[in-house]
Amino acid sequence: MLRTTITKAAIRPVTLASRAAFTTSARTMAAGDTGSPPKTGGGGDxxxxxxxxxxxxxxxxxxxxxxxxxxxxxxxxxxxxxQLSDHMFVPKSS
Structure with missing residues (x-):
């Protein structure tokens, strides 16, 4: 079973449809927007x-x-x- 799976995977060509697309986008803020970081490293708004x-x-x-x-x-x-200490060291009565 394993041998046939490996041979099928080796024979099958890699297509564009089999690869997953991965994209990212950066969040942008305009200068001066509320909450945007200050350019000069000052205290902010x-x-x-x-x-x-x-x-x-x-x-x-x-x-x-x-x-x-x-x-x-x-x-x-x-x-x-x-409480444990008091319980452990009970004086013996003679």
Missing amino acids: AFQKREKAAEDYAIRQREKEKLLEMKKKIQEQQAHLQ
């Missing part, structure tokens, strides 16, 4: 500054939430370790 500030704020809020969650988990783990 007010929309870009506001958008960057909003993104930075959202990132800081997510990081703050993650830190609070981590602190809470650390406190829970410390309490659990203390």
Whole structure:
């Protein structure tokens, strides 16, 4: 079965229809359009500054939430370790 498949593939000529076409197009923005990158590497327009500030704020809020969650988990783990420590080292009564 494999041998016949290989020989058929070797005998069959490659046609244009069997090859897939692949095209790309670049997204273009005119200079000065809202949201287009500045040419000189400056700060950009007010929309870009506001958008960057909003993104930075959202990132800081997510990081703050993650830190609070981590602190809470650390406190829970410390309490659990203390509980285990108290359970392990029970003083023997004589």
